[in-house]
Amino acid sequence: MTDRSATPKRGSLHRFANPGRFLRLGRTLMPWLVAVCGLCMASGLVLGLAVSPPDYQQGESVRIMYVHVPSAWMALFVYTAMAAASAASLIWKHPLADLAAKASAPVGAAFAFLALATGSIWGKPTWGTWWVWDARLTSMLILFFLYLGYIALVNAFEDPERGRKSAAILALVGFINVPIIKYSVDWWNTLHQPASISRIGTPAIHSSMLWPLLLMAVGFMTFYAILLILRVRSEIAAQRLRVATMASVRRE
Amino acid sequence: MNAQSAPADDAAVRPAAAGGEPGLWFAFSRIVARDLRLALRQRGDAAMIVFFFVLTATLFPFAIGPETNLLIRIGPGVIWVTALLAVLLSLERLFLADYEDGSLEVIALSPTPLGISVLAKTAAHWIGTGLPLIAAAPLIAIFYSLPADALPVLLLSMALGTPTLSLVGAIGAALTLGARRGGVLIPLLILPLYIPVLIFGMGAVDATLAELPAAPYLLFLGAGLLLALPLSPWAASAALRQALA
Numbered sequence: 001m002t003d004r005s006a007t008p009k010r011g012s013l014h015r016f017a018n019p020g021r022f023l024r025l026g027r028t029l030m031p032w033l034v035a036v037c038g039l040c041m042a043s044g045l046v047l048g049l050a051v052s053p054p055d056y057q058q059g060e061s062v063r064i065m066y067v068h069v070p071s072a073w074m075a076l077f078v079y080t081a082m083a084a085a086s087a088a089s090l091i092w093k094h095p096l097a098d099l100a101a102k103a104s105a106p107v108g109a110a111f112a113f114l115a116l117a118t119g120s121i122w123g124k125p126t127w128g129t130w131w132v133w134d135a136r137l138t139s140m141l142i143l144f145f146l147y148l149g150y151i152a153l154v155n156a157f158e159d160p161e162r163g164r165k166s167a168a169i170l171a172l173v174g175f176i177n178v179p180i181i182k183y184s185v186d187w188w189n190t191l192h193q194p195a196s197i198s199r200i201g202t203p204a205i206h207s208s209m210l211w212p213l214l215l216m217a218v219g220f221m222t223f224y225a226i227l228l229i230l231r232v233r234s235e236i237a238a239q240r241l242r243v244a245t246m247a248s249v250r251r252e
Numbered sequence: 253m254n255a256q257s258a259p260a261d262d263a264a265v266r267p268a269a270a271g272g273e274p275g276l277w278f279a280f281s282r283i284v285a286r287d288l289r290l291a292l293r294q295r296g297d298a299a300m301i302v303f304f305f306v307l308t309a310t311l312f313p314f315a316i317g318p319e320t321n322l323l324i325r326i327g328p329g330v331i332w333v334t335a336l337l338a339v340l341l342s343l344e345r346l347f348l349a350d351y352e353d354g355s356l357e358v359i360a361l362s363p364t365p366l367g368i369s370v371l372a373k374t375a376a377h378w379i380g381t382g383l384p385l386i387a388a389a390p391l392i393a394i395f396y397s398l399p400a401d402a403l404p405v406l407l408l409s410m411a412l413g414t415p416t417l418s419l420v421g422a423i424g425a426a427l428t429l430g431a432r433r434g435g436v437l438i439p440l441l442i443l444p445l446y447i448p449v450l451i452f453g454m455g456a457v458d459a460t461l462a463e464l465p466a467a468p469y470l471l472f473l474g475a476g477l478l479l480a481l482p483l484s485p486w487a488a489s490a491a492l493r494q495a496l497a
Contacts, residue, residue: 090490145444152440156431165494166427170441173423173487176479 019236022096026229033229037222044215052208064122066212070220071115075143078108078224082150083175086168096232098164099239101171102154103231107224109147115140146174160242279364280372287376290349297345302384305338309392320397327396328406328457332450334392335385335410339417340442342381344435346373346425351495360496366489374422374485382414402460405470409456412473413449419477419484420445426491449476 048066082101089097119137120130131137150167157163291298312330313323350356350373359369389410393403424442428434456469 142444142447145440149441149444152437153427153431156428156433156437158432162430162494162497166431166491169423169487169491169494170427173420173445173484 019096023233023236026233030226030229033222033226037219037226040215040219040222044212044219048209048212048216052212053206061122061125062209064118065209066216068115068118068122069213070217071111071118072140073217074220074224075108075112075115075140077221078104078111079143079146079171079175082108083171086171089168090165090172096236098168099232099235100228101168102164103228103235104224105147105150105154105167107227107231109144109151111220111224112140112144112147116144150174160239276364276368279362280368280375283359283369283372284376284379287373288379291376291380297342298380298384301338301342301381302388304341305334305385305388306391308334308337310395313395323396324398324461327393327398328402328454328461330396331389331392331406332410332413332454332457335389335414336417336446336450338385339381339414339421340439342377343421343425343438343442344428346377346422347429347492347495348425348434351429356492357496360492366492367485370422370426370488370492371481371485374418374488377422378415378418382410382418385414386410398457399461402457405460405466406457409453409466409470409473412470412477413453416449416473416477416480417446419480420449422488423484423491426488426495429492429495449473452476 044066049063052063054060054062082104085097085101085104088094089101116137119140123132124130150170153170154163154167157166309330312326316322316326347356350359360366362369386407389406390403393406398406421438421442424438427441428437431437452469452472456466456473459466459469
């Protein structure tokens with residue numbers, strides 16, 4: 001192990017372990033991400049709220065789907081990303097990975113909350129109740145609780161490093177729950193609609209509804225990327241500030 | 253607190269016997285024996301957990317009324333939820349005493365893999381809390397007038413489910429060592445992970461009451477236990493290493 005460890009191979013994720021390189025990359029990507037996010041969300045909202053037809057059974061309330069479904073997807077996606085980042089931080093000691101996991105948690109919790117809240121608002125006129133103990137709703141609620149547990153643990157220690165490392169283990173343990181959520185519809189098969197998008201060939205959803213949904217999904221995804229870059233940037237700044245404060249205290 | 257500083261000088265700590273293998277099983281059984289001896293010297297703790305279990309379960313008839321059909325309906329669920337809460341209460345002391353008096357560091361430094369030591373401590377925890385809870389469950393089943401033929405399934409589901417509770421709980425106990433408000437944190441982290449055990453545990457009893465086969469639920473409980481058995485000592489020992497670092 002001579003200087004190979006100092007200059008990692010091209011294409012390895014460790015090239016992004018350098019905070020400076022990450023910050024530069026983030027600054028380059030940011031305007032593009034903002035543009036894509038704005039375009040997709042604006043066109044998705046116009047198509048979803050104005051152009052697409054109301055559902056023949058659910059009427060206008062079906063339009064909540066254009067926020068609800070991407071939120072639910074993102075809640076699952078962010079948890080997966082968090083678990084992947086936690087694994088990278090525990091296995092390769094990647095210095096930015098646990099910052100990314102920590103930065104993702106409140107965003108994912110917000111997505112899960114949004115999915116639950118919009119689902120509840122949709123359920124009132126459609127099912128006639130704010131809440132049913134259906135498998136998918138329940139597992140989304142559990143996912144929300146997992147996010148809250150992660151956030152509580154990450155902030156529970158005097159040493160932020162310890163908090164991030166412990167929370168990384170918790171994220172991986174909780175990750176066992178994510179496939180259960182994904183397949184719970186098939187396992188318990190209750191009130192909630194089975195997933196309509198995944199059918200190969202002929203999707204069960206008309207293209208006039210599919211397009212705004214996909215646009216919103218891309219918009220939500222880029223929105224998450226923007227927030228992630230901003231939050232990791234502020235975490236790096238906070239870390240530098242902490243190191244600088246400690247150093248100045250030591251000097252005195 | 254004298255018992256807490258009881259000898260940690262068991263075989264797990266001592267180097268291997270001359271020329272021999274360290275003997276994982278020997279180390280495992282010595283740690284179990286040590287933890288059980290500590291638990292026996294503070295008999296009150298286990299008794300209090302069981303007392304909490306029985307007392308909490310008797311609160312529900314007061315809250316919802318003594319109608320027999322209703323009690324039979326909610327009985328299995330109440331038994332499972334209160335057992336789960338009782339296990340939660342006992343989790344904080346799983347590693348805390350050893351962490352505070354330094355025995356945990358000695359155990360971690362010993363040649364025995366930390367995962368085995370964690371598994372031994374978890375086994376002792378289950379014998380100290382899970383078994384007494386199972387023993388007390390028939391009493392509550394009588395309070396809720398559960399039919400006698402549901403009792404074996406209830407006990408079997410608890411026998412399969414409570415070890416999983418101890419194993420998963422060990423992760424939470426290890427993660428929160430040294431945290432602010434560690435005792436409140438454990439339920440926040442662990443309760444969401446307990447939900448599958450609860451669903452299948454009380455599903456087994458419910459199925460029996462509805463005269464349906466309980467085997468699928470019991471098999472799921474067994475699968476959960478088999479999944480937790482290798483994975484959770486691994487995760488808990490990784491968490492302990494961070495607490496000791």
